[in-house]
Amino acid sequence: MLIGHIKEIVRHPVKSFRGESVQQTKIMDYGLYGDRSHAYLDETKKGDFLTITQFQEMVRYKARFAGEESMNKYPKVEVTTPEGKDFDWKDQELIKELKNKSKRKISTTEYTPSHVPIGPIAVEHVLLATDASLEKLNELWGEDEVDSRRFRPNLILSLIEKKPFIEEEWIGRRIKIGNEVEMEFVGHCKRCMIITVNPDNAERDSGLHKTIIKENNNIFGVYASVIKKGDIHVGDEVSCRA
Template sequence: MHLSALYRYPLKSARGESLQRAQLDALGLAGDRRWMVVDAPRGRFLSQRQLPQMARLQARWQGSDLVLDAPGMSELTVAMPAVDAPLREVSVWDDSLSVPDAGEAAANWLSEWLGRPCRLVQVPEQRARQVDTEYAQPGDKVGFADGFPFLLIGQGSLDDLCARVGRPLEMERFRPNLVVTGSEPYAEDGWKRIRIGSVEFRVAKPCSRCAIPTLDPLTGERSPDHEPIATLKTYRKGEGGVFFGQNLIADGVGELAVGMPVEVLE
């Protein structure tokens, strides 16, 4: 088995970046989901669930800056907020936290393109959220991802799903960080600990899926037949939702690169 793809999502719910290698830090892949769009003035996170057009929003992590681009808009580079930047109260699901606001230029740009008042915020490591201790250890942290630092999907699992649906499906629909090739379909369901290169990971829990995989990852258009969620419901439904992929937590930091071997430790 080997790591066959790496994805980073600098801005929560915007288009991802395919990488050949990436550094890991205390919150996951360096630069992954450290920025987020929130509604103004409530500070509630916005995603493709409410705004499917966010699939067309490109966000690149460039050093410490975020570069935004979208159809009909001029590219905007947003600097990392200063250490004394104003803090904004925001919420991600049931978590509330105070994080730096990225300023008026970013807020105006995003508000214009999304057609609603919003703000851009960034999460420094010291203000990150504790991962749910039902599945994690005290001190395990996550940025603006829904709940966990990493999402892993086996390529064999996607291949099996495509065969059941009857057409090809892009892996990007499921927004994984890590894709593993060489395992049987859904083998990842039985993993407890794995090692990729020199980095060990705990497999925390299966990933329950929302409607985002029914959106075309390039256009944001919804599948009229509600695929692939409709098919997943026929054989991957359990208590708490429909499951596809596994959430992971890294024990330590290091570097990942496409092609690295993947070893199941437990």
């Protein structure tokens, strides 16, 4: 059954940094090509990933791949700072800035195009949200317009039937995207403090999180595991079956 099409594709080359919206990419066994493939480690916490939870200004740094996708090695990862300066993600000046701001000792880690473990991605391969759910959340919150970047989804679906939160009924079902990709919905996404951080100024506001807790049991978005990899594009049709 046709349920809609891909409205937006977002990948995050560096974990916890702002992602990049792309028109097309590959779905790998682990999810979107290069998603969370590079990360900073917090050596003050024995090498745990440095995330927005510890250093919320990470949401203001934007990471992108500068070049064509390759299965041999990733393109160069470029980072734009909140002040508009561009760096290679491993540039020592950038790392020094992150260390000073976060007050943590930082190291780096990266994976290969063929393998990114579940740890840096999250608990599953791909996170999806729908336009209908975002619009309903706007209504429920009643404050500023809800910025989808707060939820860090990989795919935003534009639904034919604009039924809010219908994606939560899809657990256990499979979808097909375009002519190649297949995924299975495997779980709900329970939300944490990260959604309280404004992507533009890194300031915290608990109102949105409280709304989701009250109105939707602290769930927003669904996780999917990759069944069949391939290419996806903005505008691809999405069909769902049992």
